[in-house]
Structures are given as structure tokens and as C-alpha cells.
Amino acid sequence: MNTPLLQVRNLSVVYRTFEGVLRAVNGIDLDLEAGRTLGLVGESGAGKTTTALSVMRLVPTPPGEIVSGSATFEGRDLMTLPEREMMRIRGNRISMIFQDPMTSLNPVLPVGLQISEALEAHQKLGKAEAARKAGQMLEKVQIPAQRLQEYPHEFSGGMRQRVVIAMALACNPRLIIADEPTTALDVTIQIQVLELMKELRNEFGTSMIMITHDLGVVGEVCDRVAVMYAGEIVEDGDIAQIFDQPMHPYTVGLFKCIPNIEEPASTIHPIRGMMPDPLVPMPGCCFEPRCPEATARCATERPGGALVDGRRIRCHLYADGKRAFAHGRETVSHA
Amino acid sequence: MIAVNERTVIRDKKRSQLGEVWRRLRRNKAALLGMSVIVLLFVVAVFAPLLAPYDPNRIDMKIRLQASSSAHPLGTDNFGRDILSRIIWGSRISLYVGFVAVGIGAVFGGILGAIGGFYGKRIDNVIMRLMDVLLAVPQIILAIAIVGVLGTSLTNLMVAVGISQVPRYARLVRASAMSLRGQEFVEAARAIGASDVRIILENILPNCMAPIIVQSTLGVAAAILSAASLSFLGLGIQPPTPEWGSMLSAGRQFLRSAPHLSIYPGLAIAIVVLALNVFGDGLRDSLDPKLRQ
Amino acid sequence: MIRYILKRIALLIPILLGVSILIFGVIRLAPGDPAEVMLGPTAEREDIELLREKLGLNRPIVVQYGIFLKNALQGDLGRSIKTNNPVTEELLQRFPATITLAFSSIVLALLVGFPLGMIAALKQNTVWDALSSFLALAGFSIPNFWAGLMLMLLFSIVVPILPSSGYGSWKHMVLPTVVLAIQTMAVIARMTRSSVLEIIRQDYVRTARAKGIANKLVLFRHIVRNALIPVVTIAGLYFGHSLGGVVITETIFSIPGIGRLLVDAIRSQDYPVVQGGILVFALCVGVVNLVVDVLYAFLDPRIKAQYR
Numbered sequence: 047m048n049t050p051l052l053q054v055r056n057l058s059v060v061y062r063t064f065e066g067v068l069r070a071v072n073g074i075d076l077d078l079e080a081g082r083t084l085g086l087v088g089e090s091g092a093g094k095t096t097t098a099l100s101v102m103r104l105v106p107t108p109p110g111e112i113v114s115g116s117a118t119f120e121g122r123d124l125m126t127l128p129e130r131e132m133m134r135i136r137g138n139r140i141s142m143i144f145q146d147p148m149t150s151l152n153p154v155l156p157v158g159l160q161i162s163e164a165l166e167a168h169q170k171l172g173k174a175e176a177a178r179k180a181g182q183m184l185e186k187v188q189i190p191a192q193r194l195q196e197y198p199h200e201f202s203g204g205m206r207q208r209v210v211i212a213m214a215l216a217c218n219p220r221l222i223i224a225d226e227p228t229t230a231l232d233v234t235i236q237i238q239v240l241e242l243m244k245e246l247r248n249e250f251g252t253s254m255i256m257i258t259h260d261l262g263v264v265g266e267v268c269d270r271v272a273v274m275y276a277g278e279i280v281e282d283g284d285i286a287q288i289f290d291q292p293m294h295p296y297t298v299g300l301f302k303c304i305p306n307i308e309e310p311a312s313t314i315h316p317i318r319g320m321m322p323d324p325l326v327p328m329p330g331c332c333f334e335p336r337c338p339e340a341t342a343r344c345a346t347e348r349p350g351g352a353l354v355d356g357r358r359i360r361c362h363l364y365a366d367g368k369r370a371f372a373h374g375r376e377t378v379s380h381a
Numbered sequence: 382m383i384a385v386n387e388r389t390v391i392r393d394k395k396r397s398q399l400g401e402v403w404r405r406l407r408r409n410k411a412a413l414l415g416m417s418v419i420v421l422l423f424v425v426a427v428f429a430p431l432l433a434p435y436d437p438n439r440i441d442m443k444i445r446l447q448a449s450s451s452a453h454p455l456g457t458d459n460f461g462r463d464i465l466s467r468i469i470w471g472s473r474i475s476l477y478v479g480f481v482a483v484g485i486g487a488v489f490g491g492i493l494g495a496i497g498g499f500y501g502k503r504i505d506n507v508i509m510r511l512m513d514v515l516l517a518v519p520q521i522i523l524a525i526a527i528v529g530v531l532g533t534s535l536t537n538l539m540v541a542v543g544i545s546q547v548p549r550y551a552r553l554v555r556a557s558a559m560s561l562r563g564q565e566f567v568e569a570a571r572a573i574g575a576s577d578v579r580i581i582l583e584n585i586l587p588n589c590m591a592p593i594i595v596q597s598t599l600g601v602a603a604a605i606l607s608a609a610s611l612s613f614l615g616l617g618i619q620p621p622t623p624e625w626g627s628m629l630s631a632g633r634q635f636l637r638s639a640p641h642l643s644i645y646p647g648l649a650i651a652i653v654v655l656a657l658n659v660f661g662d663g664l665r666d667s668l669d670p671k672l673r674q
Numbered sequence: 675m676i677r678y679i680l681k682r683i684a685l686l687i688p689i690l691l692g693v694s695i696l697i698f699g700v701i702r703l704a705p706g707d708p709a710e711v712m713l714g715p716t717a718e719r720e721d722i723e724l725l726r727e728k729l730g731l732n733r734p735i736v737v738q739y740g741i742f743l744k745n746a747l748q749g750d751l752g753r754s755i756k757t758n759n760p761v762t763e764e765l766l767q768r769f770p771a772t773i774t775l776a777f778s779s780i781v782l783a784l785l786v787g788f789p790l791g792m793i794a795a796l797k798q799n800t801v802w803d804a805l806s807s808f809l810a811l812a813g814f815s816i817p818n819f820w821a822g823l824m825l826m827l828l829f830s831i832v833v834p835i836l837p838s839s840g841y842g843s844w845k846h847m848v849l850p851t852v853v854l855a856i857q858t859m860a861v862i863a864r865m866t867r868s869s870v871l872e873i874i875r876q877d878y879v880r881t882a883r884a885k886g887i888a889n890k891l892v893l894f895r896h897i898v899r900n901a902l903i904p905v906v907t908i909a910g911l912y913f914g915h916s917l918g919g920v921v922i923t924e925t926i927f928s929i930p931g932i933g934r935l936l937v938d939a940i941r942s943q944d945y946p947v948v949q950g951g952i953l954v955f956a957l958c959v960g961v962v963n964l965v966v967d968v969l970y971a972f973l974d975p976r977i978k979a980q981y982r
């Protein structure tokens with residue numbers, strides 16, 4: 047259970063735009079064990095999609111560029127792998143499910159072909175065999191195999207996302223990166239698709255990175271969660287721990303944002319302010335301008351990661367262990 | 382009151398937009414080069430009498446069909462006229478025809494498009510079907526037919542080329558008029574009793590100025606090409622007026638013995654049209670930042 | 675699909691009617707009297723009157739148009755004033771040369787323009803991009819009559835490998851085809867470039883890459899197919915118009931086609947031939963647009979579904 051499947055270290059990605067260098071991902075670390083699901087949460091523009099794309103080595107270049115870091119998957123560093131090798135991993139060992147099912151399928155090709163082309167490429171199946179397998183995959187996502195010949199516009203949004211899921215699972219990958227797979231769907235459809243993904247994940251024993259900004263989804267499917275803010279992972283730990291007691295002020299803020307039926311609406315506390323302009327480098331903590339507990343130190347010095355109870359937190363409040371004692375919790379060790 | 386405020390707001394926005402457009406245009410080297418060529422051409426056209434070394438129509442049969450020399454840098458034609466001088470004077474005709482023809486096309490097309498888009502329904506339908514009919518015949522054929530019927534003259538040439546360009550402006554202005562028709566500031570102008578003509582002139586036209594300017598720049602290039610084509614076929618400017626297309630047409634008979642008669646006038650057309658197209662392209666890109674890459 | 679094609683053909687009819695009305699009206703406004711032109715300047719008054727009567731020129735213009743239309747529908751476009759041959763016959767005789775020229779030039783334009791645009795897009799912001807973009811813009815700006823003369827100078831005079839004029843062998847068609855293709859090729863190249871750049875950014879191309887299939891497959895199966903859709907539309911529309919270029923090409927290279935017939939007819943005020951010639955051009959533009967629409971439906975299943 048403890049073999050690391052994916053280990054991301056110090057990953058940084060920038061986009062070179064006309065306005066300047068945009069730091070989308072800023073030296074992040076991620077860990078995922080085989081068979082487990084990691085949630086990657088954060089508000090829009092935090093850099094979640096960019097992180098996923100860089101693991102797939104699909105960051106659009108130009109303007110994007112992976113400037114540093116490693117991503118060790120099954121013992122090999124994806125960042126330095128030759129493109130030919132990388133192509134053998136994409137869609138085969140690691141698959142990705144994209145955000146918007148309305149645009150992520152090619153409108154002029156039948157869905158069957160779009161599923162079977164991955165099978166033809168990786169499993170060296172003939173056309174007929176690949177098509178048969180594609181039909182099986184469609185059945186797995188509860189779409190009749192006869193619809194292989196139909197085009198994306200003949201399917202509803204939820205069905206298209208199921209087609210995308212079938213496509214991602216076709217080669218039985220070790221890891222699936224799902225980038226907000228349900229955001230673009232109706233609420234009722236969201237639940238169906240999520241349930242389906244959970245089922246299939248369990249059936250195939252696939253590991254997963256679930257990108258979302260919905261903490262509900264995280265609670266539903268994840269074992270661990272990494273909270274991303276302005277290109278950094280500010281807090282990262284076991285789901286039970288973080289849901290029980292969020293520590294980083296941003297995570298605390300996130301949980302306060304969730305509407306609760308039992309409380310009056312006035313107790314929702316949106317985090318005030320906006321995410322910093324990613325074009326402007328910040329010397330201190332990226333959350334400092336919005337942080338209710340910021341001190342002078344936060345504006346000038348970038349917090350390192352502190353390990354508290356096996357969770358990693360980038361915040362000065364926890365760096366010297368003060369806060370942990372104040373809360374009456376156990377030992378604090380430095381990262 | 383509201384209408385006035387809205388208008389000033391729009392005007393202010395327009396002004397800062399203009400600065401932004403210029404800023405973006407300045408970064409586009411090719412467009413700037415195109416613009417310089419056009420400016421240069423205007424200078425040449427305006428000062429043609431001063432710049433041309435000879436009278437463009439002075440005939441001297443003793444020196445006919447001479448190749449380049451220091452006396453005649455681009456040689457002489459079949460009547461011994463200086464080709465450089467004729468090209469310099471020819472720039473006047475080309476620019477004049479190009480701009481007037483586009484003026485005709487843009488004004489008539491703009492009016493038809495604004496009426497169609499603003500009133501909609503039957504009028505719009507009739508106008509657009511008329512445009513469909515005009516578009517059903519290739520532009521150059523249409524222009525040839527019009528010139529053929531009206532007779533060959535400078536005015537008729539400009540009218541013919543202008544009419545053949547009417548549909549593109551009509552479509553452009555119509556689309557913009559339709560999208561603006563229902564908008565608040567137009568409703569507000571109507572509420573304070575502005576006449577339809579005033580609303581069209583003050584609200585709708587200024588709002589589609591940008592695409593019209595781009596289209597006109599490219600249109601001048603197309604008009605210069607069409608006019609030269611007609612002259613080349615003997616259906617436009619008649620000799621001895623120095624015009625690039627008819628110079629080519631005359632030089633054609635001497636392609637074997639004196640190719641320079643055909644080379645230089647064509648080169649002049651190509652350079653001017655290219656400059657206008659490059660500039661028009663650059664203008665479009667800087668007006669529509671979405672398209673920049 | 676068949677029903678859709680039929681419907682599109684039906685839509686062509688009012689346009690052609692409109693063109694015929696327009697041309698008919700414009701020609702009747704012309705200063706010269708057809709009867710006078712036919713008989714020449716020395717003709718007697720009575721003879722002219724007689725001919726006017728015979729040609730129906732004394733009747734109201736609406737009636738005249740009615741007669742013209744009735745005859746035209748039966749394939750009779752009147753007789754040429756100059757040769758006295760039936761216009762339809764003259765047009766049919768000239769048609770093969772024009773259609774051969776037009777067809778070979780669109781094929782050439784596609785064969786050169788599309789790859790040129792692809793290179794520009796795939797090597798965006800490199801020397802190749804700049805070069806092919808410049809070629810496209812230059813092709814769009816060069817007057818075709820000049821291009822014709824320059825090619826003639828190069829390949830018939832300086833290096834005499836191709837005939838400079840005439841009609842008959844494939845060699846005669848090379849230069850005219852190139853000249854007529856240049857502008858359409860330029861438009862196709864430009865359109866292809868921007869279309870491919872647009873498609874490359876689409877989510878479904880990223881999805882295709884994420885599947886780890888070969889780059890060639892991503893390019894041809896996912897990018898090209900989609901990029902072709904707008905290119906076909908624009909190229910078709912533009913080609914219809916560049917057909918007008920045959921008047922120039924055929925004049926320069928002395929090809930006995932409809933373009934030259936039309937120019938000659940205009941010069942000699944042979945109005946029945948002018949009328950017929952313009953109608954043929956309108957018909958050609960209409961057919962090209964029809965073909966484009968059908969191709970469009972063929973390339974895009976979303977459009978096809980609407981017409982099933």
C-alpha cells in the first residue's frame with residue numbers, strides 16, 4: 047500500500063505572455079500512492095490544470111514551459127523522458143479526463159474511433175479488435191455499444207463525459223488525472239458520473255488525481271487532499287485530518303465558504319480579496335495579502351513546508367511549532 | 382441626458398482604444414513598412430510634377446524602346462516616353478481611382494447596410510437579395526459589364542469598381558446595425574426623439590467604423606487591382622493617360638524585344654497593393670487583439 | 675442529402691433570375707442601339723426601324739424581358755450581333771476551354787495553398803512561417819495579368835520551354851493554370867494557416883495528444899479534417915470570384931474560352947453574347963457554391979445531421 051506511484055518534486059511552470067512571465071506553478075511537491083486517490087483543490091487560476099498538464103508533459107509550448115522539477119512515475123522521471131517514451135505512457139499508463147466534455151471530443155469523428163485509436167496505438171490491436179474493445183468500454187460506462195458509430199453531437203453532456211471516461215480507461219492505466227470532470231455538468235448528472243468513476247476506479251484498481259474546487263467531491267472520493275493556491279500547495283494531508291481540522295489559514299477560509307443548510311446564510315465567510323496577480327512575483331507568502339493572521343514576516347519571507355502530523359503546511363504560523371502547541375497538539379517536526 | 386452620457390462614454394472609450402490600437406500596430410514591423418510605402422506613395426502622387434524627371438507624355442520616336450540608362454532609369458516606351466515619369470504620374474490615377482471607388486462602394490454599401498440592418502424585415506430582405514445578386518457574378522465581370530454599358534471613362538471606371546464593392550460594406554454595416562439596434566443607448570436616443578437618420582449617423586456608423594476602416598484599406602488594394610485589370614483589357618483608362626494597367630497593356634506587344642515596358646508598371650501595382658494589404662492586415666490584427674498570436 | 679442538394683438548386687433559381695433581370699435592365703440602358711450596331715453606321719433609317727421591329731425592340735421592356743426569359747429557358751439566348759450565330763452555340767463551343775482552365779487551377783491552388791498554410795501554422799513564428807505567409811500575401815497582391823506576362827517572359831522567351839499562347843496541348847494550359855491559381859492559392863494558404871492555428875488550440879486536439887497516439891495521426895485525423903472545414907468554405911467562395919480572372923488569363927494567353935468571348939463582345943457591343951456570358955458566369959459561381967455546401971456537409975457531421 048505504501049509504494050509511491052507518483053512523486054512530484056519542486057515542479058515549476060511558467061507561461062511567457064506578452065504581459066510578462068506568468069508563474070502558474072511554483073515549486074510544488076505531490077505524492078500519490080498506488081491505488082489511492084488524491085484531491086487537488088483550489089480556486090480558479092490556482093494552477094491545477096497546469097499541474098496536471100505538466101505531469102502529462104502536455105503544457106502548450108509556447109507560451110508554457112516547465113522550468114524545473116521532477117515527476118517520478120513508476121520509478122522514471124517523466125520530465126526527462128524522451129518524447130517517444132512519453133507517448134507510450136500517455137493514454138496507456140496515465141490518462142487524463144478533461145474539464146469540458148462539450149469540447150474535449152473531436153466533433154467530426156465517431157466516438158468509437160476516438161476510443162479505439164488509443165487501443166490501436168498502445169495494445170497493438172487491429173481495427174476490428176480495437177472497435178470490439180471500444181464497444182465493451184462503452185458498455186462499461188453504460189452506453190450501448192451500437193452507438194460506436196455516432197458522432198459527439200448526438201450525445202448529451204453527461205454521456206459525452208462518460209465517453210471520455212471510457213476513452214481514459216480503455217488501456218487500463220495505472221493513473222487517471224481527472225480535471226474537474228463534473229464541473230460542466232448538471233448537478234444530478236454530476237453525481238451519476240462521480241459514482242461511475244468511483245465504481246470503475248475500484249474495479250480497475252486505478253490510482254487517481256481528482257482536480258476540483260468542490261470540497262464535497264473531495265470528501266466523496268479522495269484519500270488525500272492537496273490544497274493549491276496561487277501556484278503553490280499550501281496544505282497537503284490525509285483527508286480525515288484536513289476535514290477535521292484545517293490548519294493553513296487559506297484552507298480554514300475554504301471550509302468557511304461551504305454553505306451549510308443548518309446555519310444561516312450570514313455565517314458563510316468568503317475569503318476577502320482576490321488571488322494575487324501571477325505576473326507579479328511575491329517575496330513572501332502568496333496568501334499574505336488576504337490572510338487574516340498575517341504578520342510582518344509573512345510579507346517578506348516565503349514560508350517553507352512544515353510537517354505537522356504527517357501533513358505538510360506552508361505557513362509561518364506552523365514553522366516554529368508555536369501554533370501546534372497553542373492548539374494543544376503533539377510534536378512538530380521541521381521539514 | 383442618458384443618451385448624451387452614453388455617447389461621451391463611448392467616445393472616451395474609443396479614444397483610449399485608439400491609443401491601444403496604435404501601440405499594438407507599432408509592434409507590427411510589416412504593417413509599419415506597409416504604411417510607410419503608402420505614405421511615400423502619397424508624397425510621390427502629390428509632388429508628381431516636381432518629382433518626375435520628364436513630361437510623361439512627351440513623345441520622342443528617336444529614343445523609343447530604350448533600356449535603362451542614366452538619362453532614363455527605367456527606360457523609354459514605344460513612343461520614347463520616359464517610363465519612370467509615367468509611373469510617377471500613374472500613381473496619381475491609381476490612388477485616385479482606388480480611393481474614390483472605395484468611397485463609392487463604402488458610402489452606398491454603408492447606407493444600404495445601415496438601412497437594412499436598422500429597419501429589418503422587408504426592406505432588409507430586398508436589400509440583401511439585391512446584394513446576393515451582385516455577389517452572384519464575379520466582381521471583375523460585374524465591373525467589366527458596367528463599364529461596357531456605360532462606356533469607358535475615368536468616372537465610369539470608378540463607378541464600376543465602386544459598385545462591384547458595394548456588397549462587402551453593406552454586409553458589414555448591416556451586421557453591426559442589427560446588433561446595435563436593440564441596445565440601450567440606441568433606445569435612449571430614440572426616447573429623446575432623435576430621428577432615425579441621426580441615430581444611424583451618430584450611433585450606428587461610429588460603432589462599426591473599425592471594421593469599415595480595415596475593410597476599406599483592403600478594399601483600396603482590391604480596387605486598384607480591378608481598375609488596373611480593366612485598363613489592361615482596354616476597358617478603363619485610355620491612352621495616352623499614364624496609367625499602370627494600360628502601360629502594361631501597351632507594353633505587352635514588346636514583351637520579347639523590350640520587356641522593361643511590362644516589368645516596371647506591374648511591379649509598381651504589386652508593391653502598392655502588397656503594402657495596402659500588409660497594412661490592412663496589421664490594422665485588423667491590432668483592432669482585434671483576439672487574433673494576435 | 676439528395677433532398678438538401680435539390681433544395682440548394684432551387685435556391686439558385688431566384689439568384690439567376692435576379693442576375694438576368696439586372697443584366698437585361700442594365701444593357702437596355704446602354705447608349706448604343708443594338709439595331710444600329712448590327713447594321714453599322716451607314717445603314718438606312720428604315721432598315722434600322724425594320725430590324726428593331728424584328729428584334730422586338732419597340733415593345734415595352736417588360737415584354738421584351740418576358741420573351742427573353744421564355745427563350746432562355748428553352749436554351750435560346752438569342753443570336754450574336756457580330757457573327758449571327760446562336761449565342762448558346764458560341765458559349766457551348768467556348769465552355770470546355772474555360773472549364774478545363776478553372777478546374778485545373780483550383781486543383782493546383784489546393785495542392786499548393788493547403789500545404790503552404792499548414793507549414794506556416796505548424797512552424798508558427800519561424801522563418802518558414804514568415805516565408806510562406808509572405809508568399810501568400812504576395813500572391814494575393816500581384817496583378818494576375820502581370821504575373822501572366824512575367825511567366826510568359828520567363829518560360830516562353832528567356833527559357834523557351836512552354837508555349838506563350840494558344841490552346842490545344844497540356845503544355846498550353848500550364849502557364850494559364852498557374853496564373854489563374856495564384857490568388858486562390860494565396861487565399862487558401864492564409865485561411866489554412868489561421869484555421870490550423872485555431873484548431874491546434876482546441877481541447878479535442880489536447881485530448882488526442884493525451885491518448886499518446888502518433889503525431890501524424892493527431893495531425894491528419896484530428897487537425898487537418900477540422901481545419902479543412904472553414905478552408906473549403908472560403909476557398910469555394912473565393913474561387914467563384916477568381917473565376918472572373920479567366921477574362922484576363924484567356925486574353926493574355928489567347929485561349930478561346932468564355933472569358934475572352936465576353937471581353938470581345940463588350941468591346942464590339944455584342945449585347946446578346948454579353949448577356950449570355952454573364953449568365954454563364956453566374957451559373958458557374960452558383961454551382962461552385964453548391965458544391966462547397968455539399969462538401970461542407972460531407973466534412974462536418976453536425977451539418978450533415980441537419981439535412982438528413
Ligand SMILES: Nc1ncnc2c1ncn2[C@@H]1O[C@H](COP(=O)(O)OP(=O)(O)OP(=O)(O)O)[C@@H](O)[C@H]1O
Pocket residue numbers: 061063068069070088089090091092093094095096097106109110259324
Ligand atoms: N495557455 C496559457 N497561456 C498563458 N497563461 C495561461 C495559459 N494557461 C493557463 N494560464 C494561466 O496560468 C494560471 C493557472 O491556470 P490553470 O488553468 O492551471 O488554473 P486552474 O487552477 O486549472 O483554474 P480553473 O479552475 O479555472 O480551471 C492562470 O493564471 C492562467 O491565466
Ligand SMILES: [Mg+2]
Pocket residue numbers: 094095096145225
Ligand atoms: Mg483548470
